[in-house]
Amino acid sequence: MNTRHSCLAEAKQSPHGKASAVVAAVLSLALAACGGSGGGSGSGSSAPVPIDNGGNPSANALGRYDLFNQCWVMRANGAYVRRDGADFVADADATADTAERFYMRAANLARYLFYTQDERLMTASGPGVSTAALSEPEGGSDWTFTEAGNALNAATLDGALAVAGDGSLVLGQTPAALRFEPATGCAEYPEMPLGMIGQSYTGNANEPVLGFAEVHAHMSMGSEMSDGSRNVGPTAGGVQWGHAANRFGVPHALGDCEQFHGPNGTLDPEALILDLTPGTTHDTQGWPTFVDWPANDSQLHQQMYWRWVERAWMSGLRIMTVLGTNIEALCQVAQATGPTRGQNPADLDCVDMSVGMKQVEYLFGIQDYIDAQFGGPGKGFFRIVGSPAEAREVIAEGKLAVIPGLEFTNIWGCNVTFLPDGSEQRACTREDIDAEIDRVWDAGVRQVFPFHDVDSALGGAGLFSNILEIINFVGTGRFFETYACEDGGEGENFLFNAGLTSLAADAPLLGQILGNDNPITSTLLGLTNGAVPTAESGRRCNVRTVTDLGIYAIDKMMKKGFIIDIDHAEIRSKQIMLDYTATTEPDYPMVSGHGGQGGINNEQAKQIIAQGGVIYPGNFNGFGHETFLQQLRPLWDASGTTREFSVGYGADANGLRNLPGPRGMGRIMATGAVNYPFQLFQGPGWGPQFDNIAPVTVEMLSVPGNDGRMWNVNEGGMYHYGMIPDIVEEIRLEGGKDALDSYYNSAETYLQMWEQTLTASQNARSLPVPQEVPR
Template sequence: MSLLLLVLAVALGPTPSSAAGTDWWNPTARPAPDSRINVTGEPFTGTDAKGEVRGFVDAHDHIFANEGFGGRLICGKPFSEQGVADALKDCPEHYPDGSLAIFDFITNGGDGKHDPVGWPTFKDWPAHDSLTHQQNYYAWVERAWRGGQRVLVNDLVTNGVICSVYFFKDRGCDEMTSIRLQAKLTYDMQSFVDKMYGGPGKGWFRIVTDSAQAREVIEQGKLAVVLGVETSEPFGCKQILDIPQCSRADIDKGLDELYALGVRSMFLCHKFDNALCGVRFDSGALGTAINVGQFLSTGTFWKTETCKGPQHDNPIGNATAAAAEKKLPAGVRVPSYKADAQCNVRGLTGLGEYAVRGMMQRGMMLEIDHMSVKATGRVLDIFEAESYPGVLSSHSWMDLNWTERVYRLGGFIAQYMHGSEGFVAEAKRTEALRDKYGVGYGYGTDMNGVGGWPAPRGADAPNKVTYPFKSVDGGSVIDRQTTGERTWDLNTDGAAHYGLVPDWIEDIRRVGGQDVVEDLFRGAESYLDTWGATEQP
């Protein structure tokens, strides 16, 4: 269809409202009681004057992380057929006062104590600095969609070693078993939403498996949900004492299975070196703890070398992590590292290159965040030689010196959900490159990803969010979000859960200006451009 015909079709054709009745975006059977959305106005549909889709893209989220890591690290569920009170409740060991919320005090300091009651009071969670409580309740995701988000990448996530060493679990630790379950539950959530809107295919939460399907969903005003994978040992490809525990046949079988599940993007390594690639290190005490996990998983600690170019991996540092080090066998100590040797010696292995080429054959997009710079450099060499654009950096974990090389290939970049000041500063730093290559920008919320989210700027902060405010397209009015007896305000609560994504975008607009938000509003189109080009034979 020509651009002119496309514009005419959008302008003159039937809208979802006329096709599906008044207020098509409102459910006919929402559970009661339930969370409020606190957005009024019709979601925008169609394309812009250039025939391009509009909207924000979250390139990195973990809706079902509660099902990873043994099932008890993240407390609460994104939805429940039994209702909100069943979905939004704490882990049983957190009762009565959080004394056994071990991962809470490991990640957040203090004693981990908190009020475990979720619905309806939500006294202490979800919160911007609580890493163990559900942030992706379906109604909060719905609010983000109503606020203008049109693409969400749901990264299926787990880590077998964290599962094995964590005190509480209610299932086994096999990573691929968890990935399969999370994929199934994403489809179940789609059906759960569909039932509210009158039946199969009618809901706003739409899992898509190709870029054309995603465009169709977005033009209808709905949310295109893409499945990704972020795990440390995909296909069982761990390495023990540098010996791979998988084969090419395992990789082919694994890629075929993931593709059949609907997965279209993935990480080949995450946190631990594996049989496919070396990782980009974590720093400080967390880095030490993960290095201990690396040893427990592989029998080897990270090894470093002097970097060969301007790119470098994160400094490991020599911080102590006493609790983690107690897990090591007697007499084994975490090594120290030289400050001028900051690159992982491990790059892309032969099996890793086989997996990369297997993803290319299937038209899948590769996430380079968490890959060592040595591995990333080789991946980019392969992609450049084949003119393959399917490269993603979804949450600020690649070396920033790769930025133009990714854009030149046709890849897509999203920034981690930093506080508005930091997000704006980084967005402006790379603005000229986006202008040069004509691309939009994205964010990666990484919610349920144990990363921490923007803290409140304060009720008296300059340029604070003023409620209610209009959505970026101007068609909706967004007020403070209420679930049960709790109402959240970004100024005083920070980005506590997914429903506050529109509030955070408004904070970015007030701090950084309209230009940054317009770059983000072009994000869905640019993400789909990368995906569509990746699908070409």
């Protein structure tokens, strides 16, 4: 049975209390919050009741989390704070009417920005220096609050917010006692519109989960931690612009990208390295105008700003795997050719394990940031989980269960270098693998890729992208060694095609592709000693498969209980993994979560399903999703599984991959356009399982500050992750009830797979340690 979150109910049940007049005022504020904001768009959350504790020492004190995203006047040591030019003064003669209005924007848990009526920030520039209102935030704009009796203290830059002898607010050693009273008349801090009217739905922990699963996302890609403490070090050497969450909010999370991509985007490695289209430029403007980005084909601009993920959650997203990722060799190329980008060199590196684990750490920072926007620890919709039982509890509360993972080549630090004599030099041992597995598990990681884009000491990469020929050489010292893929590598016997044609077979030499005077060309050719791959005909697969060290690592991952994603493994490596994981009781399930890179033939697909695994495609548009359902359904039925048919997705957002393109006139003529606004959970295609869920209205998102331009899925496809509800409507148009049923079954199927993983893991611990690769 699903029930609806009630904003008013939460307001009435607030733990705070006061005299009836204040309660009446507070309830009016709560009712206003229930009505939504920003042109009628409501969010799935409600604010706790703000309490006036300013002049009544018996009143319940505000906690340090309670000020979030609301309008207040402040008293410092009993006196109201007013403006004095650019400065702030605690004035005994001031009143609530003459006091400065502060919109207290949550910068993180118990951390706030004082946003003034004239849209400036109260900022301290150093110890002993008066605070001043600045138009752009600095480190001294970010204030950390602590509780002191029935008052609050605030601090920044290693100093406390204090009151000088003349009443001026300064940084000092003796913190002022701060008290806050609700107010009106604030300038609201800028934020991305949500464009959803309604509330998210809850569930029942004793019933199957209703919702869909996203099993391959890279939300924690960004250039710094959400609290500003240090750099994350994202893939491609720091050229992915933008943050999922930033302490200074959306203006800085999604600001102008010129610092990273150069004037007019001329240093954007997406054009130079990935698209092989030199001379491509883009307008670098970000918030609020967004001229050229985000866009479905803009791979190196942030696609998963937290507010966009909130929009997806409100449409039924209930499982999301977020993977720390990197490509060491691509990172090295980008660092060698790009600008300084203003990053701290001490924090910036290209090592897979280092970068990936920073992104996992950042993921917990994102959770804290979202909690801060909803009122404190545990209050947000975004909950990191470590087990399927935790996930079910979180989802029953109507929240999103987030699973940390890792996806990169040199997992466990297992790089490989191929020497001129044909031998290989491995960077890890069994003992290293054991230690890293324990460290990563203890950090909260639960899903792992044994293989990725480049060969490693564990085995070979599944081939799927021509540019990886060059990247593999940079990373290992040689190009891929290939063979003609079995059965041609494509056709009716394959769910996902295997292998690829080589770079040299598809394009002129690298210098002709990029231009000999291009800095990327000279860097790449320098790193490869001028070599380019040899042209070979037909689809080619990687000769290198699972090594003895690789099967040891897979065995250890099974015994620890990791969810293992089979994508990116060479197609023969996939078979080795499937057969080895079938030796447990029950079978240890495998995941193919975003398109089967390296290839999956039909027999392997049936084996994945029969062993309790899942196969979810990259995030297609509605037509692509329906087409994939028609391909997978016969294999699902032939596998013998008794599980409900389900298909989620792995959007690979922020993963150097395009998002779904425009709906297109052909599909609009065939099945109709997405007509805004539209409703979820009610109407044609929505089955009886949605009967007790209140509908949510989805509006077309407007581009803030861009004179009426809209993010319309019909015209531009999936501009960013906030378009997931629009893709859901496309799926309904293309596939109706059957498509929606399988989509909203996918979170439950994923949890069943995870539960089987843990059961199989317990039994796998009795298996002997493999000494060689089973053939």
